[in-house]
Amino acid sequence: MATPADLTELIASVAKGDEVAFESLYEATRAKLFGVVLRILRRRDIAEDVVQDSYVKIWNSAGQFDPSLGSPVTWMVAIARNRAIDVARKRSEVSLEDEPAIAEIASDTPDPLARSQMTDELKRILECLGQLDPDRQRMVLLAYYNGWSREQISEKFNTPLNTVKTWLRRSMIDIRQCLGLA
């Protein structure tokens, strides 16, 4: 079982070019990264490409991981998710939903965690999200989990784009205040 400490050690070894450590790191995290990316892109072939690129980046930038700033998986997920969003936005002229979908796994809502499994970081962000109006909560969560753009949110919520912009902006500022971010 790979604990955050295990993963941190693996990443440190990867930074020194340890291929065995890299494979272990891959084995311990591949399903999480693929799950996150597939949910956003909803196409296995594209998701595979994105996860592949993400691990290439992880290999190349392992030395930049700073365990004092966050957990290893958090770092890896952010890399993969940013990549997935970039790809999704560049493909935005083609609606992903019109494509042959693997929708049944990827368009679901996330599973709940037992509270004992929630990290303090997760609780904190959920608490702050919980202070938003329900529509805005849903907007932010769907943006995070499904990678929706403002345009897609506007469409799905039957809400004018400018309103969505205002809501998102306000929501993020409120979250920032709640989290006590500088």
Add this chain to the structure above:
Amino acid sequence: MNYSEDHIALAAEYALGTLNAEERALVETMMIVDHGFKEVVEAWDRKLSPLHQMVVPIEPPAHLWGNISAVLGLGKTEAAPPVEEPQPESPPVQEAPVAAAAPVSPVPGEASPGEPEAVVDTPVTVTSADQFDYTRLPSPPENVAPVATGSDVADAEQAARGLLRTLRRPAIPARPNSLLNWTLRTSPTPHRLSRSARAAANLSSDGL
């Protein structure tokens, strides 16, 4: 570092993922030229990223590792840096034992009495208790103090459940283009396989 609210909102929306391609490119350029701004963006990444813990892991195809190692040219160099201590062998992700089922399941979305049922009952309960027992997920390391107990935990749990219920069961009746319809466009049968649940269980010690 003082950034305007515009900058902060831009950084936040970059991390959230709602910007369009042009705006994302702009932010990425700004991150290159302004290290402080990069830190703002990365701080948002870290703040939002714990949400990934709610995403069920899905195994990628087996050939993906081959592709990655081919791209990186792994396995070609004779001498990898010697590793002092061999990595502890961790069991493969997919082989993690699944705990025997216990009939305890923190099933989300139990509607309070009197709350109107959602128009259509979505296949929300994606893992049934007999497939996946949350209570048997691996415990945190022994030497780690238990997470806070008391009202903050209860609050977080309530918040999480509320959020999930909001996601899963829109209170408003479905309109032609509504979120509810979209959300329902899933398989009519519950399709969370125990395999992915196992993967979830296996990774959970990292707070997944």
